[in-house]
Amino acid sequence: MKVALFATCLVDALFPDVAKATVTVLRRLGHDPEFPLQQSCCGQMHVNTGYPREALPLVRDHVDTFEPFDAVVAPSGSCVGSIRHQHAELAEQAGDHALAERARAVAARTYELSEFLVDVLGVVDVGAYFPHRVTYHPTCHSLRLLRVGERPYRLLRAVRGIDLVELPRAEECCGFGGTFAVKNGEVSTAMLADKMRAVGDTGASVCTAGDASCLMHIGGGLARLRTGTRTVHLAEILAGTMDSPA
Incomplete structure (x- = not known):
């Protein structure tokens, strides 16, 4: 192929x-x-x-x-x-x-x-290792347009060392939406605050997703508040190994 x-x-x-x-x-x-x-x-x-x-x-x-x-x-x-x-x-x-x-x-x-x-490829276990407490945010397009459903969760559950915790109100938008965050800053910021609160409630040290754009938005907010929680793309978690965890 x-x-x-x-x-x-x-x-x-x-x-x-x-x-x-x-x-x-x-x-x-x-x-x-x-x-x-x-x-x-x-x-x-x-x-x-x-x-x-x-x-x-x-x-x-x-x-x-x-x-x-x-x-x-x-x-x-x-x-x-x-x-x-x-x-x-x-x-x-x-x-x-x-x-x-x-x-x-x-x-x-x-x-x-x-x-x-x-x-x-018909694969769930990609041989990944990521020894961290992680929560997953299903981004709007992956959730509603592509309907990826359980696929990311199945991949994450197969990662060795991971402590995967459910994100409250996971289906809610993070507020980025491309230029929406620029044109509707106050609304976007309020939505981001809700998302960051949900991430914080999980006690996770890492928030992951399948879109760098949403992670950029969430990660920026978490960094400004100095929460200690970082954002890591799904691909980076799956690329982690015992020798070089992401």
């Missing part, structure tokens, strides 16, 4: 260790993903902010880049949600039906990391 890593622009620019951890996990399972240098933003930011026409070239670039691969893996439920639910629709709205068909085909082969591990 020819596998590609779609790192996403946020991970590539701000959290490269998440992409490296994704590669580490996949290589451990016998797959060496390619990293096409042509890849860029998926266009979600443009669409969600009201610029669908400007997003269309990004859709075309994404399709051209990842069409040759059997599977595309991304450490982001948000970006995979955009690829599946926005790309073909954008092309159709622009009257480019050929591009829409190609976009649907690429989207059908694109997976959020936990989906790829559990559904495609």
Whole structure:
């Protein structure tokens, strides 16, 4: 199987260790993903902010880049949600039906990391070790658009040394929502406060999720309050071993 890593622009620019951890996990399972240098933003930011026409070239670039691969893996439920639910629709709205068909085909082969591990590779135990008390935040796009459900939990429960604790009101949004956090700062901050309170109630030293964007938001709040709780992407937990726990 020819596998590609779609790192996403946020991970590539701000959290490269998440992409490296994704590669580490996949290589451990016998797959060496390619990293096409042509890849860029998926266009979600443009669409969600009201610029669908400007997003269309990004859709075309994404399709051209990842069409040759059997599977595309991304450490982001948000970006995979955009690829599946926005790309073909954008092309159709622009009257480019050929591009829409190609976009649907690429989207059908694109997976959020936990989906790829559990559904495609049929693996739950990836050989990880992470000796920390951890709580998991199901991000909105992974929860509602992709419906990843129990997949991340199944992967986390198989991690050696982990103390996995349930997050109260886990399904509530953390308040990030991309530009929502900028345009609606007060509401976003109130939602973040609720999420941080829930994380604090677990006594966890680590909050994890499948989206670096939400972890950036939550982690920033936790750091400002000096709670001692850090945020770690799911991929980084799964990449941890006895020799080098994340």
